[in-house]
Amino acid sequence: MTETFVIVGGDAAGMSAASKAKRDDPDLEVVVFEKGEWVSYGACGLPYYVKGEIQSLEDLVSVTPEEFREKRDIDLRTGHEVVDIDPDARTVTAESDDGDVVQSYDHLLIATGAEAVVPSIEGTDREGVYTLGSMSDGKELREYVARARGDESFHQPDRGPACRYLEDCTGPVGVVGGGYIGIEMAEALTANGFEVHLFQRGDRVLTGFSEATSEEVAAHLREQDVIVHLGSEVRELAGGDDESVTAVVTDDDRYPVEMVLLGTGVAPRTALAENAGVELGPTGAIATDADRETNVPDVYAAGDCAEATHVVTDEPTYAPLALTANRHGRAVGQTVTGRPTDGGGIAGTAALKAFEVEAARTGVLDHEVAREAGFDPVTETITAKSRAGYYPAGGDVTITLTADRETGRVLGGCLVSEYGEGAVHRSHAIVGALEEGATVFDLENYDLAYAPPFNTTWDPVLVAAKVLGGKLR
Amino acid sequence: MTETFVIVGGDAAGMSAASKAKRDDPDLEVVVFEKGEWVSYGACGLPYYVKGEIQSLEDLVSVTPEEFREKRDIDLRTGHEVVDIDPDARTVTAESDDGDVVQSYDHLLIATGAEAVVPSIEGTDREGVYTLGSMSDGKELREYVARARGDESFHQPDRGPACRYLEDCTGPVGVVGGGYIGIEMAEALTANGFEVHLFQRGDRVLTGFSEATSEEVAAHLREQDVIVHLGSEVRELAGGDDESVTAVVTDDDRYPVEMVLLGTGVAPRTALAENAGVELGPTGAIATDADRETNVPDVYAAGDCAEATHVVTDEPTYAPLALTANRHGRAVGQTVTGRPTDGGGIAGTAALKAFEVEAARTGVLDHEVAREAGFDPVTETITAKSRAGYYPAGGDVTITLTADRETGRVLGGCLVSEYGEGAVHRSHAIVGALEEGATVFDLENYDLAYAPPFNTTWDPVLVAAKVLGGKLR
Numbered sequence: 001m002t003e004t005f006v007i008v009g010g011d012a013a014g015m016s017a018a019s020k021a022k023r024d025d026p027d028l029e030v031v032v033f034e035k036g037e038w039v040s041y042g043a044c045g046l047p048y049y050v051k052g053e054i055q056s057l058e059d060l061v062s063v064t065p066e067e068f069r070e071k072r073d074i075d076l077r078t079g080h081e082v083v084d085i086d087p088d089a090r091t092v093t094a095e096s097d098d099g100d101v102v103q104s105y106d107h108l109l110i111a112t113g114a115e116a117v118v119p120s121i122e123g124t125d126r127e128g129v130y131t132l133g134s135m136s137d138g139k140e141l142r143e144y145v146a147r148a149r150g151d152e153s154f155h156q157p158d159r160g161p162a163c164r165y166l167e168d169c170t171g172p173v174g175v176v177g178g179g180y181i182g183i184e185m186a187e188a189l190t191a192n193g194f195e196v197h198l199f200q201r202g203d204r205v206l207t208g209f210s211e212a213t214s215e216e217v218a219a220h221l222r223e224q225d226v227i228v229h230l231g232s233e234v235r236e237l238a239g240g241d242d243e244s245v246t247a248v249v250t251d252d253d254r255y256p257v258e259m260v261l262l263g264t265g266v267a268p269r270t271a272l273a274e275n276a277g278v279e280l281g282p283t284g285a286i287a288t289d290a291d292r293e294t295n296v297p298d299v300y301a302a303g304d305c306a307e308a309t310h311v312v313t314d315e316p317t318y319a320p321l322a323l324t325a326n327r328h329g330r331a332v333g334q335t336v337t338g339r340p341t342d343g344g345g346i347a348g349t350a351a352l353k354a355f356e357v358e359a360a361r362t363g364v365l366d367h368e369v370a371r372e373a374g375f376d377p378v379t380e381t382i383t384a385k386s387r388a389g390y391y392p393a394g395g396d397v398t399i400t401l402t403a404d405r406e407t408g409r410v411l412g413g414c415l416v417s418e419y420g421e422g423a424v425h426r427s428h429a430i431v432g433a434l435e436e437g438a439t440v441f442d443l444e445n446y447d448l449a450y451a452p453p454f455n456t457t458w459d460p461v462l463v464a465a466k467v468l469g470g471k472l473r
Numbered sequence: 474m475t476e477t478f479v480i481v482g483g484d485a486a487g488m489s490a491a492s493k494a495k496r497d498d499p500d501l502e503v504v505v506f507e508k509g510e511w512v513s514y515g516a517c518g519l520p521y522y523v524k525g526e527i528q529s530l531e532d533l534v535s536v537t538p539e540e541f542r543e544k545r546d547i548d549l550r551t552g553h554e555v556v557d558i559d560p561d562a563r564t565v566t567a568e569s570d571d572g573d574v575v576q577s578y579d580h581l582l583i584a585t586g587a588e589a590v591v592p593s594i595e596g597t598d599r600e601g602v603y604t605l606g607s608m609s610d611g612k613e614l615r616e617y618v619a620r621a622r623g624d625e626s627f628h629q630p631d632r633g634p635a636c637r638y639l640e641d642c643t644g645p646v647g648v649v650g651g652g653y654i655g656i657e658m659a660e661a662l663t664a665n666g667f668e669v670h671l672f673q674r675g676d677r678v679l680t681g682f683s684e685a686t687s688e689e690v691a692a693h694l695r696e697q698d699v700i701v702h703l704g705s706e707v708r709e710l711a712g713g714d715d716e717s718v719t720a721v722v723t724d725d726d727r728y729p730v731e732m733v734l735l736g737t738g739v740a741p742r743t744a745l746a747e748n749a750g751v752e753l754g755p756t757g758a759i760a761t762d763a764d765r766e767t768n769v770p771d772v773y774a775a776g777d778c779a780e781a782t783h784v785v786t787d788e789p790t791y792a793p794l795a796l797t798a799n800r801h802g803r804a805v806g807q808t809v810t811g812r813p814t815d816g817g818g819i820a821g822t823a824a825l826k827a828f829e830v831e832a833a834r835t836g837v838l839d840h841e842v843a844r845e846a847g848f849d850p851v852t853e854t855i856t857a858k859s860r861a862g863y864y865p866a867g868g869d870v871t872i873t874l875t876a877d878r879e880t881g882r883v884l885g886g887c888l889v890s891e892y893g894e895g896a897v898h899r900s901h902a903i904v905g906a907l908e909e910g911a912t913v914f915d916l917e918n919y920d921l922a923y924a925p926p927f928n929t930t931w932d933p934v935l936v937a938a939k940v941l942g943g944k945l946r
Contacts, residue, residue, distance in 0.1 A: 042863060042930075044861070044923075044930075045861055045864065045925050048863075048865075048925060053864075053865045054863050059862075062862070321923070322923060322930045323920065323923050323930050323931065323935075324920070326930050326931060327931075343918065344918025344919075345918075345920070346920050347920040349920045349921060349922045349923075350922065351923060353926040358927070360922040362920070362922065388515060388517070388518055389532075389535070390515060390521075390527050390532040390533050391518065391521065391526075392526045392527065419926070420893065422895075424928075425898030425899055425901070425927065426901060427922045428899060428901045428919075428922070428932075428934070431920060432905020432908075432909065432911075433905055435911075435915065435918075435920070436906075436909035436911055442908065444817075445817025445908075446901075446905060446908050447784070447818070447821075447822045447835070447904060448796070448822060448900075448901055448904055449822045449824035449833040449835065449898075449900045449901070449904070450517075450796050450822075451517060451653075451823075451824040451826060451897070453826040453831070453892075454824055455897075455898075457485070457517075457795045457796050458796065458799060458800075461901070
């Protein structure tokens with residue numbers, strides 16, 4: 001009898017699972033319920049769409065619904081929101097404009113993703129307050145930017161047009177949060193002529209990265225005319241009579257703005273799973289085993305709604321990022337077709353472009369986290385040339401490397417350089433070391449590629465390993 | 474009593490050893506004999522000096538002789554050629570303009586490097602025939618280019634000026650050999666307006682790289698107006714009455730040239746070592762143990778004159794490259810100060826820029842070599858986008874990956890992309906996998922950094938691992 005694989009959520013994890021399962025077992029019936037209209041889209045590209053570097057929202061879609069349906073023979077139902085999972089009956093119930101659907105399953109994947117966190121302060125529901133989690137968020141933001149740039153009547157007379165390309169530009173906007181989204185959006189908005197105030201609660205941006213990276217990125221943001229407020233807790237988004245946002249209020253001051261972007265993190269969407277008796281883990285995301293199966297038999301979870309095991313700490317970790325969603329979705333697709341697949345752990349690796357700087361981080365940099373996992377962390381930060389000193393191009397790469405004092409095992413790394421000078425791709429070497437449990441002494445001896453247009457004889461990664469190794473001996 | 478560490482040869486391996494030994498044991502007397510005037514120079518930068526991107530030969534020197542002497546307290550004697558090693562008396566004899574010196578040693582490092590191979594054909598001693606191994610070679614080539622570009626009387630009247638920037642440019646020159654040096658020099662000469670004929674004996678350039686890379690690089694060389702002759706064995710360098718070279722003669726044809734660059738590989742300088750009873754290995758370079766000690770007690774060898782152990786095959790291998798020389802020299806510096814250090818193996822990793830293309834290779838790609846080492850090699854080549862498809866920049870990366878059929882162990886990889894699209898730094902991930910004996914299934918799960926300006930969600934390296942893994946299952 002034909003088995004049915006039902007998937008809740010049609011983005012990275014869901015569609016990776018659907019595609020892989022159908023490819024490996026063409027007889028399997030694969031049904032995907034997606035509450036929105038978009039599937040399999042590159043949310044990571046939204047800031048570049050808002051910026052105007054990507055012309056059409058459709059460009060972010062890697063495979064269209066039609067292609068999934070017609071070429072991949074997947075029963076993809078957009079506009080269907082799953083409202084209930086019944087593990088005993090092995091059914092899900094989905095609501096759509098055409099009424100409810102009850103669908104039975106043999107295997108179920110919960111891939112409900114994450115949603116932007118809205119801080120519990122007053123005024124977040126005002127007009128002109130945005131988040132950037134979904135395609136429709138991106139659409140609204142782009143429309144806002146277009147209005148602000150093109151339609152002068154949009155601007156309040158005392159402030160003038162928002163756009164730098166117009167006369168008397170001021171148009172201050174507020175970005176709350178100094179993580180990826182906040183920084184990428186600061187770039188997107190600055191590029192469109194807005195004066196951007198970035199409010200970060202903590203004392204540095206990119207808190208998951210190294211301090212050296214936070215400092216370099218903050219300095220660069222300021223060079224690019226972003227007004228960076230560190231240690232600045234936002235207390236309220238104040239508004240005018242028409243309910244639109246007009247100011248960001250912090251402990252210290254009040255900043256007039258005509259728009260606010262909340263980049264205050266994401267949280268896993270778990271309500272549907274919880275209602276079905278699926279257990280969450282210590283991070284608040286859905287707990288799974290190595291094959292992504294939850295405590296409920298034949299119910300899997302993958303992507304931004306689920307935890308994963310960290311390759312360094314071996315602990316459940318919540319790091320909702322695109323590659324993990326793709327990888328674990330694909331692994332579930334294999335598992336349900338009879339080939340149980342451990343989709344691998346995560347290293348918390350992340351990359352970022354901020355104007356003309358690039359940065360990457362991987363593994364465990366936080367000493368407290370490292371100690372909780374039983375390590376005795378030691379950290380060194382080095383700055384080295386990105387290319388041969390005599391080569392007529394290049395800049396600096398700053399690398400922070402953390403290792404365990406006793407064993408020398410590499411625990412984490414963070415790299416920052418000018419854009420194009422390879423901080424991000426160089427991080428691949430450190431990820432390899434992390435994944436394999438290698439020591440800094442091993443890493444120091446890696447026979448990495450060298451030629452003057454690409455690095456120094458000792459690539460900066462090797463320099464970092466040498467210096468940290470020297471400290472451990 | 475103070476011990477003495479004597480080093481023969483003052484380039485990468487020699488000066489790394491000297492610096493490290495002196496730093497770790499300031500009481501050690503460190504004596505370096507260098508027959509030339511240059512020490513610690515970046516020979517890899519010579520093509521860019523000839524090209525004109527680097528203005529001064531001194532720019533290639535990372536540490537000057539004065540700095541070694543004064544700041545690092547190393548007894549560096551340039552202009553001293555060691556002509557004899559007496560292992561029984563534990564002395565070396567060096568000749569200089571000021572007469573002979575006999576120096577006793579407690580530890581001796583042979584770091585005599587490699588020299589350009591001159592093929593045994595007629596005419597290689599003609600005027601206008603160059604190699605590029607040493608600083609003086611670089612100087613001569615740059616002078617040649619300057620004369621050809623600036624001094625019209627240098628050119629034979631029937632051929633016109635060499636330089637493209639002048640009228641009626643022809644100035645054909647010949648490059649023999651399609652390896653790194655040949656290709657980098659083809660770029661340097663083309664950039665200076667020469668019509669370059671590149672002669673490669675085999676049927677592809679860059680024979681140590683993947684076929685896909687060879688093809689892409691050859692096609693790109695042709696796009697850049699290099700005339701690439703494949704399967705073209707050079708039989709003679711013909712000349713005029715004045716003994717200068719005037720033509721490259723192959724089996725098929727005769728090509729008028731006004732200059733020839735021989736890029737036909739390098740060979741280890743071993744005569745001095747052999748005369749002292751130091752054994753060579755199967756590759757013809759000096760054999761050592763893991764700590765770089767030769768069969769003669771307290772006599773070490775490192776750098777381009779010595780073999781090293783390949784991390785994949787575990788066999789002695791000759792791959793004379795800068796990083797190995799630095800790393801193994803440094804390891805000997807540690808060893809002689811009482812801390813025996815295995816400087817690690819080599820993976821045969823190499824990188825190259827050819828005009829607007831970059832490429833890297835690592836490990837074992839050759840199936841015959843893999844089989845000799847006991848593997849059953851399987852290879853796949855993929856082409857993938859270097860950045861998110863929607864991102865307004867990027868190109869293709871082509872990756873060839875080889876693994877063992879039974880175990881899935883990664884044996885080798887080769888990457889090629891447009892310059893700036895990350896083929897070289899991406900190779901770091903594959904080197905990590907090789908060094909750690911990881912499988913393609915491990916590599917496929919590496920949590921590599923991702924953001925749209927840098928790669929696709931699955932970095933091309935992961936795509937290659939997935940595709941090859943699929944073939945092995």
